[in-house]
Amino acid sequence: MKRDETTCKKMWKGSRSAMACLFAMAILANAPMPAAAQQFSADLLARKDDTATTMGTLRVSGGKARIDATALPDGFFLLDTAKPAAYFVRPAARIYMKAMQSSPLTQLFIPVDPDDPCRQWLAMAQLSAPVDLATWHCQRDGEDVIAERNTDVYRITAPSGLSFVGWIDRARGFPVRIKTADGTVIVADHIRDESQPAQTFEIPAGLRKFDPQALIRRIQQSDVWVAPPASQ
Structure with a gap:
């Protein structure tokens, strides 16, 4: 210049x-x-009544996120809303697999378009199980201030207790608070705006993809398989 x-x-x-x-x-x-892709890390904490529980840690870079869940210490989740994709990676076992319904966190704490978050939430929900669009609804429900930051509030109505309310930090393009159907509030706490290494969001080299359906088919073809009665 x-x-x-x-x-x-x-x-x-x-x-x-x-x-x-x-x-x-x-x-x-x-x-x-042009604004740079948001990169940050945070702790995930769940609160219900007077009890607080550590859910794990979160790292985000652009449209990708990594969740290290406390309940699953042998691996971590990798999320990519651009594809979309959600995997559970187990480095010690040298395998990775589709996350499916391993954790509801993979459907809730994902990078979103602050002007249209419903699209990403729906796409990630469909990775876990087929979504009945007739009973799945997402709409904006006002504004709020969380930790001195402006957020947009969205209310998602879904069957089987999967409804939730999300507070989206527009600047970060990410939900910083989720309230589930049973009243549990999960927050991205102690957010640290800091650069994230690209390899944090990649499946380590040398891991093979585990296909549970292939394993079921192998068992069905073995001598140990007993077919259920036709009535079942």
Whole structure:
């Protein structure tokens, strides 16, 4: 930018070229720069009544997230809302698998478009199980302030107790609070805005994909399989 400004000043004084150049430089100097993808980490805490429980840790970079759940210490979840995809990775066992219904956290704490979060929430829910669109509803329900940050409130109505309310931090494009159907409140606590290594959100090299359906088919073909009665 400085070099371009010097070039402008070297032009003939008062010439149209110099005036046009300086005018263009002024526009560029005030033009907004593209926002960088949000990167941060946080702790996940659940509160119900007077009890607080540590759920795990969260890391986010752009449209990707990683959740290390306390209840599943032998692995971690990798989420990618752009694909969309949700995997549970077990490095020690050298395998990874689709997350499916391993944890409701993979459907709740995901990067979203603050102007249309319903689309990402629905896509991640469909990864776990088929969604009946006739009974799944998502709508904006006002605004609120969480930890001195403005949030948009969305209410999701779904069958089988999967309804929840989400508070989305618009600047981060991420829900910082979720209230589930049973009254449990899960929050992204102690949020730390910091860069995240790209490999944090990648499946480690050398791991094989575990297919539970393939395992079931192998068992069905073995001598230990006993087919259920036709009535079942």
